[in-house]
Amino acid sequence: MDWGLTVGILSALGWAVLDLQRKALTKRHPDPLTLAAIVPLLASFGALIYALIKGAPIGPPPPSLYTLMFWVVSLNIAANFLFLHSLTVGELSKVIPLLSLSPVVGAAGGFLLFGEELGVGVWLGIVLIAIGTFLLLFRKGDSGRKGVPSMLAVVVLWGGIPAIDKQIITGSEYGLEAYLVWSTALIGLPLLIERLIRRPQAVGIIFRRSPILLASLAPAAAAALGTQMESLIHLDVGVSEALKRAGVVVTVLAGGVLFSEPQAFARMPRILLVVAGACLVALSRSV
Helix, strand or coil: CCHHHHHHHHHHHHHHHHHHHHHHHHHHCCCHHHHHHHHHHHHHHHHHHHHHHHCCCCCCCCHHHHHHHHHHHHHHHHHHHHHHHHHHHCCHHHHHHHHHHHHHHHHHHHHHHHCCCCCHHHHHHHHHHHHHHHHHHCCCCCCCCCCHHHHHHHHHHHHHHHHHHHHHHHHCCCCHHHHHHHHHHHHHHHHHHHHHHHCHHHHHHHHHHCHHHHHHHHHHHHHHHHHHHHHHHHCCHHHHHHHHHCCHHHHHHHHHHHCCCCHHHHCHHHHHHHHHHHHHHHHHHCC
């Protein structure tokens, strides 16, 4: 197995753990706007510690990247809030599998920005993802749609952002570690300032009530993002996204137990269809 696929699989596991942590946060603190401020800053802190240990440069982005950084930060602010809102109001096993649609958007972004072509295997994988998602959304006797619209918006946003990430980390000399530190900090800071002005007590409540969970989230978020960015260097955007989202099975199974969601196991055949499509995309497009 080459390094690109290895870090892609590690990214899938990292995101599975991170999704469970974020669901646990939304269960304790149903305040997606405050969490959308805190979580990126924890990721930035984790990335900063890693960069300092490694001795990597952590300077701010050069002016030539300001436009791309603006789009990364703006789109991520919206996506983070919508994602946490979806986890707050919806069932983990219902909304998280929808993220497996993101390789479709990622593949389109990779084609537009880098000319990454889509072969037969990729299209077949996309069809499996679409069918599995349709069956998941419209399962007989399962009428709950809470959180679904928000997560579908997240799919579009987070599916497209990795193409911009790749443009930054492969199209310039700006270091991956510095990019992680600054991009995540810039995503969280505007929301943190807003929270401190309008609801300063909300931030303090979360830190006082969940210190251990927040402490564990910093390295987990940095690891998930770091392996994702590393995979983008070695793999096509659609492949990286497909591998990342294949970890949804781990998320749903663990979430069904941890958060007492009995429907999680009934949904598993449809979720496996989605993941099979994501894996087919990955295997068809490894570089």
